[in-house]
Amino acid sequence: MRPPGARGATLKDVADRVGVHPGTVSRALNPATQGMVNPDTVRKVQRAAKELAYRPNPMARGLKTSRSMTVGIIVPDITNPLFPPIVKGAEAVLTEAGYTCLIGNTDNDIHRERDVLEAFIGRQVDGLIVASAQLEDEVLRHAADGDRPLVLVNRRVEGARIPLVVGDDAGGMEMAVRHLAELGHTRIAHLAGPQFLSTGRARARAFRQSMHEFGLTVDPSLVLECATYSVEAGAAAAAALFEATDAASAPTAIACGNDQIAIGTYDVMRERGLRCPEDVSVVGYNDMPYVDKLAPPLTTIRVPHPLLGAEAARIMLRLLTGEDTATSVISLPVELVVRGSTAPPR
Amino acid sequence: MRPPGARGATLKDVADRVGVHPGTVSRALNPATQGMVNPDTVRKVQRAAKELAYRPNPMARGLKTSRSMTVGIIVPDITNPLFPPIVKGAEAVLTEAGYTCLIGNTDNDIHRERDVLEAFIGRQVDGLIVASAQLEDEVLRHAADGDRPLVLVNRRVEGARIPLVVGDDAGGMEMAVRHLAELGHTRIAHLAGPQFLSTGRARARAFRQSMHEFGLTVDPSLVLECATYSVEAGAAAAAALFEATDAASAPTAIACGNDQIAIGTYDVMRERGLRCPEDVSVVGYNDMPYVDKLAPPLTTIRVPHPLLGAEAARIMLRLLTGEDTATSVISLPVELVVRGSTAPPR
DNA sequence: TTGAAAGCGCTAACAG
DNA sequence: CTGTTAGCGCTTTCAA
Numbered sequence: 001m002r003p004p005g006a007r008g009a010t011l012k013d014v015a016d017r018v019g020v021h022p023g024t025v026s027r028a029l030n031p032a033t034q035g036m037v038n039p040d041t042v043r044k045v046q047r048a049a050k051e052l053a054y055r056p057n058p059m060a061r062g063l064k065t066s067r068s069m070t071v072g073i074i075v076p077d078i079t080n081p082l083f084p085p086i087v088k089g090a091e092a093v094l095t096e097a098g099y100t101c102l103i104g105n106t107d108n109d110i111h112r113e114r115d116v117l118e119a120f121i122g123r124q125v126d127g128l129i130v131a132s133a134q135l136e137d138e139v140l141r142h143a144a145d146g147d148r149p150l151v152l153v154n155r156r157v158e159g160a161r162i163p164l165v166v167g168d169d170a171g172g173m174e175m176a177v178r179h180l181a182e183l184g185h186t187r188i189a190h191l192a193g194p195q196f197l198s199t200g201r202a203r204a205r206a207f208r209q210s211m212h213e214f215g216l217t218v219d220p221s222l223v224l225e226c227a228t229y230s231v232e233a234g235a236a237a238a239a240a241l242f243e244a245t246d247a248a249s250a251p252t253a254i255a256c257g258n259d260q261i262a263i264g265t266y267d268v269m270r271e272r273g274l275r276c277p278e279d280v281s282v283v284g285y286n287d288m289p290y291v292d293k294l295a296p297p298l299t300t301i302r303v304p305h306p307l308l309g310a311e312a313a314r315i316m317l318r319l320l321t322g323e324d325t326a327t328s329v330i331s332l333p334v335e336l337v338v339r340g341s342t343a344p345p346r
Numbered sequence: 347m348r349p350p351g352a353r354g355a356t357l358k359d360v361a362d363r364v365g366v367h368p369g370t371v372s373r374a375l376n377p378a379t380q381g382m383v384n385p386d387t388v389r390k391v392q393r394a395a396k397e398l399a400y401r402p403n404p405m406a407r408g409l410k411t412s413r414s415m416t417v418g419i420i421v422p423d424i425t426n427p428l429f430p431p432i433v434k435g436a437e438a439v440l441t442e443a444g445y446t447c448l449i450g451n452t453d454n455d456i457h458r459e460r461d462v463l464e465a466f467i468g469r470q471v472d473g474l475i476v477a478s479a480q481l482e483d484e485v486l487r488h489a490a491d492g493d494r495p496l497v498l499v500n501r502r503v504e505g506a507r508i509p510l511v512v513g514d515d516a517g518g519m520e521m522a523v524r525h526l527a528e529l530g531h532t533r534i535a536h537l538a539g540p541q542f543l544s545t546g547r548a549r550a551r552a553f554r555q556s557m558h559e560f561g562l563t564v565d566p567s568l569v570l571e572c573a574t575y576s577v578e579a580g581a582a583a584a585a586a587l588f589e590a591t592d593a594a595s596a597p598t599a600i601a602c603g604n605d606q607i608a609i610g611t612y613d614v615m616r617e618r619g620l621r622c623p624e625d626v627s628v629v630g631y632n633d634m635p636y637v638d639k640l641a642p643p644l645t646t647i648r649v650p651h652p653l654l655g656a657e658a659a660r661i662m663l664r665l666l667t668g669e670d671t672a673t674s675v676i677s678l679p680v681e682l683v684v685r686g687s688t689a690p691p692r
Numbered sequence: 693t694t695g696a697a698a699g700c701g702c703t704a705a706c707a708g
Numbered sequence: 709c710t711g712t713t714a715g716c717g718c719t720t721t722c723a724a
Binding site: 055056057058059060062063068078079081084085087088091095100101102103105119121122123124263266267289290293294295 | 409
């Protein structure tokens with residue numbers, strides 16, 4: 001019985017069939033070295049390879065070249081609708097270039113991130129695209145010192161010079177605040193994402209800044225941090241927000257750190273008999289799938305996630321080929337999508 | 347520039363440090379062969395390995411053993427909320443067992459499925475878990491003949507003996523129809539999923555059967571097939587359904603092939619001024635994330651997707667170790683989740 | 693219990 | 709243009 005995996009013709013099989021040396025077959029089949037081979041031989045080799053259904057063994061090749069043609073993509077949670085589009089965008093570009101992608105989940109746990117990273121490095125990935133970064137991420141800061149390209153996407157690491165592709169968090173939050181300000185809101189709350197994530201921090205900072213910009217004051221009791229980017233954490237923060245305010249001090253609008261937080265806010269508002277947008281306007285962030293189907297359809301900031309992934313992959317490719325040595329930082333434009341959850345205050 | 351160890355210590359480095367032969371180090375480090383080595387030597391080797399931060403090179407190992415410790419998971423679309431939980435469930439089990447997962451998208455295209463499959467086989471994956479099967483899937487039928495374990499999840503292939511893990515489509519649809527029948531509905535429509543997918547076919551068949559079971563007649567004009575499992579296709583079918591019926595012949599309830607179709611149905615009903623559930627009750631299928639946040643919250647059939655993935659992975663593991671040679675078919679129980687989209691007919 | 697040696701399939705110098 | 713050669717890092721006989 002053949003061991004699992006003992007299959008397929010080898011270079012030598014092809015060589016024998018054509019009557020040449022394996023080295024020649026290798027050259028004939030490799031586009032880069034094909035020029036050094038007699039066109040006639042090339043043709044014969046290609047035909048034989050086809051006939052024998054020859055497929056190069058990437059392990060043998062990798063052992064020799066110490067490249068695996070594999071890129072690892074690390075996401076905090078593949079079941080969070082945010083990340084699959086990023087993965088898909090990256091994968092499309094990488095696959096096109098002949099790379100295969102390994103995908104790893106960290107479950108938002110920095111220790112699991114280390115494990116996944118180790119596993120990927122152990123698998124000899126040629127590069128790493130990481131969407132799970134936390135602001136104080138020693139693991140990544142250290143990984144960036146290695147000799148393996150690392151590209152961050154969606155989230156950044158504090159004080160590390162790592163190539164990066166993000167959505168324009170400052171611009172997005174400014175759009176959200178401007179939209180609410182233009183509707184006439186003045187008491188605007190912010191349910192911020194976790195402050196140990198760059199997106200949470202950047203959006204919170206942008207919230208304050210934009211408020212000032214539009215001549216509005218930030219009431220500290222209207223700015224709360226959610227423990228995570230989840231519906232539950234959003235609901236908890238929203239509940240705390242409404243508990244802490246009375247009719248006079250309550251916000252007329254809420255800018256949420258992401259869409260899940262906005263959904264949690266919807267839930268709490270419903271429980272408390274508050275209507276959206278009549279009593280309180282709500283703005284989300286990300287425009288994840290199906291938020292246009294909520295009641296009311298969620299006004300939110302659309303982040304071009306597939307593009308983020310694709311751009312990160314392109315940077316990776318350039319890093320891999322040595323074309324690019326600079327530490328690029330790309331901030332992609334986002335877009336305000338106005339739906340039914342925002343209206344002028346009453 | 348390069349931190350010491352970044353280049354990775356080899357077995358020989360460890361051997362040199364301990365003063366033994368590389369073969370001995372290999373045996374000492376491999377749990378299976380560790381018994382043949384002097385415990386003292388084992389300890390010394392392990393210490394040296396740790397000191398040198400030795401990590402076995404999977405390519406070298408794979409070249410020798412012709413196993414890659416890699417399993418490919420193929421899904422039709424990673425951005426469809428259905429599939430990430432399956433992937434996550436499978437990945438958890440496989441990672442635990444020391445395997446790494448490759449994830450591939452087919453974009454619901456049977457040609458891309460072949461490409462991804464080829465790519466994975468070229469990458470020497472030890473086994474394949476496929477969630478993208480179509481009923482007439484020559485590619486998979488052929489792949490099943492190979493010497494590489496193949497496990498199907500969520501969808502099946504007609505007339506092929508391939509191990510399989512699915513949700514209980516017949517049982518789920520029966521629950522949906524029973525629920526509607528018990529509410530008093532008699533004119534029940536079915537917006538079926540694509541009939542070239544096993545889930546679409548199984549649920550449609552179960553719909554008819556359950557209707558008979560509950561003494562209801564199936565009006566052919568109330569059973570329509572959606573071109574795909576998408577919101578758009580669902581909306582198109584729902585529109586056709588309402589176009590083709592008048593006040594007397596219109597359904598009072600609709601059992602949908604999946605949740606996306608139900609969402610499309612919601613959209614069309616809203617456009618036409620039909621209220622849910624007052625005018626028409628709607629039942630979805632899958633219980634994908636956030637359908638409890640729709641207006642009204644969607645009554646649906648919950649499929650335990652993470653479990654499907656986990657079970658498929660367990661079968662794969664057994665196939666890989668040769669423990670299991672039988673072609674297991676596992677049908678996992680599903681559950682009716684009653685929410686706000688169903689009510690007695692008026 | 694350990695060492696020696698032979699490759700796994702491929703690439704890349706180096707000859708010819 | 710093509711053959712030869714020497715490994716990449718590891719496992720696994722076979723001896724000792």
